[in-house]
Amino acid sequence: MDAMNNSEAPKEALYTDIKSFFDSAPPLTHGPDISRKLNEFIGRNSVSSGKGNRVVCVTSGGTTVPLEQRCVRYIDNFSSGHRGAASTEYLVKAGYSVIFLYRRGTCQPYCRSLPDNPLLECFESINESNIQVCQSHSEAVRRAISEHHAAVAEGLLLKLPFTTIFEYLQILQLIAISLRSLGPSAMFYLAAAVSDFYVPWESMAEHKIQSGSGPLDMRLVQVPKMLSVLRKEWAPTAFCISFKLETDSKILLEKAGMALKKYGMHAVVANELLTRKEEVVVVTSSGMISVHRDNTQSGADVERPLIELLVERHSAYIEASTI
Ligand code: PMT
Helix, strand or coil: CCCCCCCHHHHHHHHHHHHHHHHHCCCCCCHHHHHHHHHHHHHHHCHHHCCCCCEEEEEECECEEECECCCCCEECCCCCCHHHHHHHHHHHHCCCEEEEEEECCCCCCCCCCCCCCHHHHHEEEEECCEEEECHHHHHHHHHHHHHHHHHHHCCCEEEEEECEHHHHHHHHHHHHHHHHHHHHHEEEEECCECCCEECCHHHCECCCCCHHHCCCCCCCEECCCCHHHHHHHHCCCCEEEEEEEECCHHHHHHHHHHHHHHHCCCEEEEEECCCCCCEEEEEECCEEEEEECCCCCCCCCCHHHHHHHHHHHHHHHHHHHHC
16 A cells, blocks of 8 residues: 555545545436536537637525435525625626526526515506516516526526535536536636535435434534535636635635635635625735725625626636636
């Protein structure tokens, strides 16, 4: 047996954890269908199709951790998917084709200005056979429908839903491997809130856990961080942006800096839970840039200047890669 040096040992352990995560995960129900959609989408945007668009994978919303195989209960998190949905709109505007990997039921691109229950709140019944858009929402509905329709019709938006941590990581791997062919033109914008702990499938109760058996004692295993394997193996030439969320501002920037180095990210977007809609800090190897929402403009959000900055950085990365 070869002797392992210190840096190889943790790497080996990580790869073993990743392998055992994927080996034991329940297979995706629509895996072949997802692969087909991805190949078509990426083919339509490749250089050989004459388009040569940049393609970005935006992840959005939170993953769930099921507690039972026939799931009745699960662990969830706070993420609304607003960041991913808003960023998708600005990326499409900037000329990117977007693979939107989103948690079912979370915020969708082009729907942010609609009320929570658009079907019931934006439409009114005139008589038994006629329904029309309420005057107060007509502008928002018209804009949402036409912008969404244009993005899909032009082949600029592919939406792929997930619910569990198992689905999320398996689909992310499929996307990353498919995007490898685009080299530096591909981008990852990993805004999803990914579970840190999970119950491995094989040790999970099959049926609903019974409450009559007293306090619940359950062991959660750490979800292996996929960022380094994404960077090094799945899509090694893509431009990768991850996010760092903390509730304690004192440790946020230090943790973001550590993630940048440890996972070889091109940028880490640091945000604090309470101020995440107002301000983020983009941490790169050349320094930190604070990005704010422009409060002088109505409807402005922090994602607009954030995407402008990241698109600029991606352009510089592509240029440097082609020299
Ligand atoms: O959806 P909103 O309500 O608009 O909120 C947006 C947001 C706060 C969720 C978003 O801006 C954000 O910060 N997303 C990342 C949250 C998160 O999971 O942070 P983290 O510090 O736990 O993870 C850091 C990075 O590691 C993330 O990019 C994540 O994709 C990745 N990760 C995390 C766990 C894990 N097991 N594997 C991973 O690869």
